[in-house]
Amino acid sequence: MGLSKTFAKNMRHARNEMGLNQDDFGDLCGLTRNHVGTIERCEHSPTLHTMIDIANALGVEVVDLLQKQS
Numbered sequence: 001m002g003l004s005k006t007f008a009k010n011m012r013h014a015r016n017e018m019g020l021n022q023d024d025f026g027d028l029c030g031l032t033r034n035h036v037g038t039i040e041r042c043e044h045s046p047t048l049h050t051m052i053d054i055a056n057a058l059g060v061e062v063v064d065l066l067q068k069q070s
Contacts, residue, residue: 005042006068010069011058012040014060015036022036022037023036030053048062
């Protein structure tokens with residue numbers, strides 16, 4: 001699995017664990033629902049700045065979102 005897919009999978013998992021839909025999560029990290037969806041579906045690769053905003057909203061480090069979960 002590539003880094004983009006790993007990031008997307010971990011992002012979605014963490015968002016769901018927080019009980020947030022894409023719209024509410026987007027509000028937390030300054031993204032639209034559509035942008036959140038395109039990242040989670042691997043249709044768009046986020047910039048480093050966006051990755052940092054996402055990680056901050058999830059309360060994790062960017063590196064945590066890039067690591068494969070066992």
